[in-house]
Amino acid sequence: MNNTLLLPLPGNDSLADALATRIDAEIGKVTVRRFPDRESYVRIESPVEGRTVLLCCTLDRPDDKIMPLLFLAEAARDLGAEKVGLVAPYLAYMRQDHRFQPGEGITSFYFAQLLSSVVDGLVTVDPHLHRHRSLEEIYSIPCRAVRAAPAISNWIRTHLPRPLLIGPDRESEQWAAAVAAGAGAPYLILEKIRRGDREVEISLPMADRWRDRTPVLIDDIISSGGTMIEAVGQLRRVGLPPPVCIGVHAVFADQAHADLLASGAGQVATCNTIPHPSNRIDIGDLLAEGIRSLLTLPPSSPE
Amino acid sequence: MNNTLLLPLPGNDSLADALATRIDAEIGKVTVRRFPDRESYVRIESPVEGRTVLLCCTLDRPDDKIMPLLFLAEAARDLGAEKVGLVAPYLAYMRQDHRFQPGEGITSFYFAQLLSSVVDGLVTVDPHLHRHRSLEEIYSIPCRAVRAAPAISNWIRTHLPRPLLIGPDRESEQWAAAVAAGAGAPYLILEKIRRGDREVEISLPMADRWRDRTPVLIDDIISSGGTMIEAVGQLRRVGLPPPVCIGVHAVFADQAHADLLASGAGQVATCNTIPHPSNRIDIGDLLAEGIRSLLTLPPSSPE
Numbered sequence: 001m002n003n004t005l006l007l008p009l010p011g012n013d014s015l016a017d018a019l020a021t022r023i024d025a026e027i028g029k030v031t032v033r034r035f036p037d038r039e040s041y042v043r044i045e046s047p048v049e050g051r052t053v054l055l056c057c058t059l060d061r062p063d064d065k066i067m068p069l070l071f072l073a074e075a076a077r078d079l080g081a082e083k084v085g086l087v088a089p090y091l092a093y094m095r096q097d098h099r100f101q102p103g104e105g106i107t108s109f110y111f112a113q114l115l116s117s118v119v120d121g122l123v124t125v126d127p128h129l130h131r132h133r134s135l136e137e138i139y140s141i142p143c144r145a146v147r148a149a150p151a152i153s154n155w156i157r158t159h160l161p162r163p164l165l166i167g168p169d170r171e172s173e174q175w176a177a178a179v180a181a182g183a184g185a186p187y188l189i190l191e192k193i194r195r196g197d198r199e200v201e202i203s204l205p206m207a208d209r210w211r212d213r214t215p216v217l218i219d220d221i222i223s224s225g226g227t228m229i230e231a232v233g234q235l236r237r238v239g240l241p242p243p244v245c246i247g248v249h250a251v252f253a254d255q256a257h258a259d260l261l262a263s264g265a266g267q268v269a270t271c272n273t274i275p276h277p278s279n280r281i282d283i284g285d286l287l288a289e290g291i292r293s294l295l296t297l298p299p300s301s302p303e
Numbered sequence: 304m305n306n307t308l309l310l311p312l313p314g315n316d317s318l319a320d321a322l323a324t325r326i327d328a329e330i331g332k333v334t335v336r337r338f339p340d341r342e343s344y345v346r347i348e349s350p351v352e353g354r355t356v357l358l359c360c361t362l363d364r365p366d367d368k369i370m371p372l373l374f375l376a377e378a379a380r381d382l383g384a385e386k387v388g389l390v391a392p393y394l395a396y397m398r399q400d401h402r403f404q405p406g407e408g409i410t411s412f413y414f415a416q417l418l419s420s421v422v423d424g425l426v427t428v429d430p431h432l433h434r435h436r437s438l439e440e441i442y443s444i445p446c447r448a449v450r451a452a453p454a455i456s457n458w459i460r461t462h463l464p465r466p467l468l469i470g471p472d473r474e475s476e477q478w479a480a481a482v483a484a485g486a487g488a489p490y491l492i493l494e495k496i497r498r499g500d501r502e503v504e505i506s507l508p509m510a511d512r513w514r515d516r517t518p519v520l521i522d523d524i525i526s527s528g529g530t531m532i533e534a535v536g537q538l539r540r541v542g543l544p545p546p547v548c549i550g551v552h553a554v555f556a557d558q559a560h561a562d563l564l565a566s567g568a569g570q571v572a573t574c575n576t577i578p579h580p581s582n583r584i585d586i587g588d589l590l591a592e593g594i595r596s597l598l599t600l601p602p603s604s605p606e
Binding site: 060093095104105223253 | 382399
């Protein structure tokens with residue numbers, strides 16, 4: 001019997017499929033459903049005793065997923081699993097990392113404490129680290145934060161001619177710089193210039209110099225799409241062609257994907273950390289390496 | 304400044320209102336909302352430093368409520384609350400108290416561990432104790448399990464002539480016996496007689512003897528209503544008048560309330576542990592006594 005068992009929560013079957021051969025693990029089965037009174041029911045259908053169990057559950061829309069996830073982690077431990085890890089390509093609750101208003105909960109910390117209390121390790125992709133510099137600042141378990149940049153750089157190199165990477169705001173610089181370096185392309189960051197209370201203008205340094213490039217907007221999370229849509233408008237107004245919009249995580253709240261396409265964006269491409277029709281960039285290999293590192297398995301041999 | 308602060312979560316304002324004067328506490332304010340990406344945001348709008356904070360949150364449909372509740376508990380502690388308690392008139396996840404099938408999670412235990420890790424004490428009303436004999440078996444914090452029986456007995460005495468208490472199944476005997484004793488009324492328990500795999504018949508001992516009584520079905524939780532509806536049918540078939548149906552907790556999944564009324568039930572009356580149009584029986588005094596006991600305040604003087 002293979003000693004590593006991937007247990008996909010509902011909606012995470014392709015994730016488990018993508019990982020199984022890469023980390024030489026078996027895929028198990030869980031049942032998750034709700035009773036009529038809306039309480040969650042969980043059952044692990046595969047033997048876990050003495051094994052390393054990896055729960056697979058990407059954490060967009062986290063509140064609907066958290067009880068089944070916590071219960072499955074506890075059940076796995078109860079049933080004798082040696083270790084219980086979590087593979088969450090998208091990690092939730094990273095953005096409220098500060099008390100912006102008096103009385104607010106710092107949910108990034110509380111959520112990290114909660115997960116740390118039920119699993120022994122965590123692998124994720126590009127968590128939104130801003131005021132927290134690393135996951136270890138808030139998580140008390142071993143974590144691996146896989147960077148999607150190599151996969152994105154590779155996709156850009158093979159799909160887009162003469163790319164110009166553009167970060168829509170200062171926070172996005174870490175992604176834009178890393179992806180640009182890997183793609184051998186230049187990058188720049190849009191700056192918001194505040195004129196008075198409401199009027200915000202985005203400056204595009206030396207737009208003329210980049211007219212023959214394919215503009216490629218890049219950010220870590222596309223949620224409401226507001227930042228990206230504003231940037232698309234600005235690029236179009238200075239005469240650039242429809243930009244390719246790349247997000248690591250396709251959260252896409254409500255109608256955000258349609259809104260972004262309607263705003264004048266060209267192609268929208270995302271990594272497969274959250275299943276979505278815009279997924280173009282496969283992070284399977286990188287994620288598998290992160291898991292191997294967490295489990296202290298030897299790295300896979302280069303092909 | 305009053306040292307005890309009641310913080311009602313959304314939907315629990317009447318609960319806090321009912322308790323404030325009874326336990327001499329102030330009512331504070333929280334904001335709970337969701338970001339577009341469906342993560343929860345919480346903010347405590349009232350000063351909590353050095354105070355005893357009582358989060359008020361009944362826990363029917365618990366999965367939608369748990370993240371705000373956990374976050375508010377953590378935030379209160381973060382902000383200097385001396386103690387953080389939970390007043391949950393209905394307590395969730397009490398029914399999966401055993402591994403009925405291999406691999407199942409014993410969620411009553413996991414949920415108890417979770418709540419025990421974030422609050423310092425718990426007050427609830429008639430938790431569904433079946434295989435667990437007391438909350439202390441699964442919760443590691445001080446708990447008060449208030450019994451609604453005195454309030455129900457009192458309501459029956461003042462509203463129903465010549466009541467006959469009837470428990471729809473063996474599990475309901477604890478409630479039926481206690482309420483009957485308080486109401487000075489007889490009680491009996493319906494028995495399921497299994498004939499073959501599917502056919503279940505309910506026997507009503509000595510039905511003739513009780514024809515001049517008001518039949519009063521009583522159970523702790525009315526969820527899908529199935530047990531209660533089956534019992535109503537059986538009572539009607541042996542010629543009893545439409546029974547009054549009493550539940551401590553008005554969970555009423557989906558259309559259960561309408562189904563129960565349509566099944567031939569007379570009045571449906573519930574305690575106000577979960578806000579519902581069928582609430583008739585006020586457990587405010589009993590709940591307040593439970594809180595006073597948890598906070599080791601002197602009992603209120605009899606009026």
